[in-house]
Amino acid sequence: GKSRGPKYGQIIDAAVEVIAENGFHQAQVSKIAKKAKVADGTIYLYFKNKEDILISVFREKMGLFVSCIEEAMGDKETVEDKLLALIETYFKNLSENYHWAIVTQLELRQTDKRLRGKIGEILKDLLILLDTIIDEGKLQGVFKQEMDKRIARQMIFGTIDETVTTWVMKDRKYDLVSLAAPIHHLLLSGLLKD
Amino acid sequence: GKSRGPKYGQIIDAAVEVIAENGFHQAQVSKIAKKAKVADGTIYLYFKNKEDILISVFREKMGLFVSCIEEAMGDKETVEDKLLALIETYFKNLSENYHWAIVTQLELRQTDKRLRGKIGEILKDLLILLDTIIDEGKLQGVFKQEMDKRIARQMIFGTIDETVTTWVMKDRKYDLVSLAAPIHHLLLSGLLKD
Ligand SMILES: CCCCCCCCCCCCCCCCCC(=O)SCCNC(=O)CCNC(=O)[C@H](O)C(C)(C)COP(=O)(O)OP(=O)(O)OC[C@H]1O[C@@H](n2cnc3c(N)ncnc32)[C@H](O)[C@@H]1OP(=O)(O)O
Ligand SMILES: CCCCCCCCCCCCCCCCCC(=O)SCCNC(=O)CCNC(=O)[C@H](O)C(C)(C)COP(=O)(O)OP(=O)(O)OC[C@H]1O[C@@H](n2cnc3c(N)ncnc32)[C@H](O)[C@@H]1OP(=O)(O)O
Numbered sequence: 383g384k385s386r387g388p389k390y391g392q393i394i395d396a397a398v399e400v401i402a403e404n405g406f407h408q409a410q411v412s413k414i415a416k417k418a419k420v421a422d423g424t425i426y427l428y429f430k431n432k433e434d435i436l437i438s439v440f441r442e443k444m445g446l447f448v449s450c451i452e453e454a455m456g457d458k459e460t461v462e463d464k465l466l467a468l469i470e471t472y473f474k475n476l477s478e479n480y481h482w483a484i485v486t487q488l489e490l491r492q493t494d495k496r497l498r499g500k501i502g503e504i505l506k507d508l509l510i511l512l513d514t515i516i517d518e519g520k521l522q523g524v525f526k527q528e529m530d531k532r533i534a535r536q537m538i539f540g541t542i543d544e545t546v547t548t549w550v551m552k553d554r555k556y557d558l559v560s561l562a563a564p565i566h567h568l569l570l571s572g573l574l575k576d
Numbered sequence: 577g578k579s580r581g582p583k584y585g586q587i588i589d590a591a592v593e594v595i596a597e598n599g600f601h602q603a604q605v606s607k608i609a610k611k612a613k614v615a616d617g618t619i620y621l622y623f624k625n626k627e628d629i630l631i632s633v634f635r636e637k638m639g640l641f642v643s644c645i646e647e648a649m650g651d652k653e654t655v656e657d658k659l660l661a662l663i664e665t666y667f668k669n670l671s672e673n674y675h676w677a678i679v680t681q682l683e684l685r686q687t688d689k690r691l692r693g694k695i696g697e698i699l700k701d702l703l704i705l706l707d708t709i710i711d712e713g714k715l716q717g718v719f720k721q722e723m724d725k726r727i728a729r730q731m732i733f734g735t736i737d738e739t740v741t742t743w744v745m746k747d748r749k750y751d752l753v754s755l756a757a758p759i760h761h762l763l764l765s766g767l768l769k770d
Pocket of ligand 2: 398440443444447481483486487490501503505506508509532533543738741745746749750
């Protein structure tokens with residue numbers, strides 16, 4: 383998006399809905415304009431094209447998402463509790479905003495490599511949060527000293543992400559938030575019996 | 577695919593290459609025919625359409641992939657060693673068949689829900705292998721008794737899958753197979769210091 387203005391937020395919210403309901407490829411700018419109750423031309427004041435809308439929406443919502451997780455982590459004493467707060471807040475946000483979940487788990491898995499690169503750059507804001515937890519856990523001597531940060535991050539994010547994708551593919555048949563505690567336990571202590 | 581014949585294998589192999597190099601959406605049947613050195617019409621003797629080719633290719637290769645993992649697991653005594661054999665064979669196959677990796681990590685992430693459903697059904701053959709390891713580990717009292725099989729499976733598969741996707745997105749800059757041992761260790765005993 384080029385710059386902000388009163389209608390920016392309206393367009394962003396309409397875009398999430400239209401993309402979630404129609405899929406990115408069928409989400410014409412005119413559909414988004416209609417849902418946002420603005421003229422088609424207004425959209426082009428803020429966004430270059432449909433791809434720019436997708437990326438801007440993701441960047442915007444990722445900012446909110448990361449702030450929300452940081453806030454939940456803020457008052458936790460231990461690194462274990464911070465990780466639990468992260469997973470719980472992650473699941474809670476996607477449960478409460480199912481349109482976000484459809485967009486992140488299905489529509490943002492674009493095959494176009496350039497677009498994927500842009501999505502990856504925004505995803506980094508979330509992965510950096512995981513890195514801070516891993517660093518802190520190692521520094522405090524709570525986490526394994528020898529473990530590779532990238533591998534640990536890929537395990538945590540991969541587990542969360544696969545759990546959310548399965549939940550979306552299963553049409554929210556079960557409660558996602560209640561999976562946070564058992565996943566947290568498995569990530570901390572692994573498959574082996576304690 | 578409807579039935580087998582001498583040219584079936586040729587078409588399958590050509591399809592993997594064409595899809596990996598051009599992306600599924602740009603992989604016209606005529607391109608696949610040319611690469612397979614068959615007439616366009618020959619393809620339609622075996623496959624209904626491009627989507628049928630994608631699904632058939634995935635089913636065919638998944639069969640080989642799963643057999644290869646089962647063979648590697650076969651001579652392992654402990655459930656821990658079986659899990660290591662699975663991860664190592666998984667990474668080895670995708671390292672040696674980079675076209676497969678591009679197709680599985682990028683092109684099979686289709687947003688079309690019906691197509692995703694079909695892909696999920698084939699993926700089950702791989703997930704069932706994980707389930708047998710989890711069941712065996714629980715039965716032998718090596719793995720946590722109380723853990724949910726689906727959550728454990730989503731952790732193992734999610735970790736492997738995210739690791740492979742990052743490696744593909746990073747254009748194979750580093751060795752994937754050497755990540756098997758540290759990932760195996762993390763999955764078994766978690767983030768916490770032993
Ligand atoms: C050129 C080609 C080259 C090919 C090479 C091939 C070889 C290489 C292969 C390696 C790479 C493979 C990567 C493949 C990538 C493509 C697909 C992806 O995107 S993967 C990445 C994205 N991931 C995906 O796309 C996978 C998405 N997942 C799925 O679609 C499904 O899980 C499933 C179809 C896989 C299995 O489903 P199902 O048969 O149903 O079995 P379940 O046990 O899961 O469920 C049993 C019941 O439990 C419920 N339940 C489940 N979990 C939980 C829970 N945690 N808490 C509570 N409940 C839970 C569930 O609702 C169900 O209840 P109900 O419905 O019966 O009432
Ligand atoms: C409507 C919208 C609603 C939106 C709501 C938003 C809020 C909700 C958000 C929650 C859901 C988020 C889901 C987002 C889903 C979209 C994206 C996906 O598909 S996600 C699922 C699919 N996943 C993806 O798409 C993620 C794919 N990953 C990536 O693209 C990148 O990892 C990165 C861009 C994320 C970070 O990259 P980078 O900044 O480079 O940082 P690194 O530390 O990784 O790397 C540092 C160096 O280490 C090398 N290295 C790395 N690992 C290893 C290793 N294990 N061993 C050895 N070496 C390794 C690496 O080569 C690099 O070397 P060099 O290159 O500097 O020489």
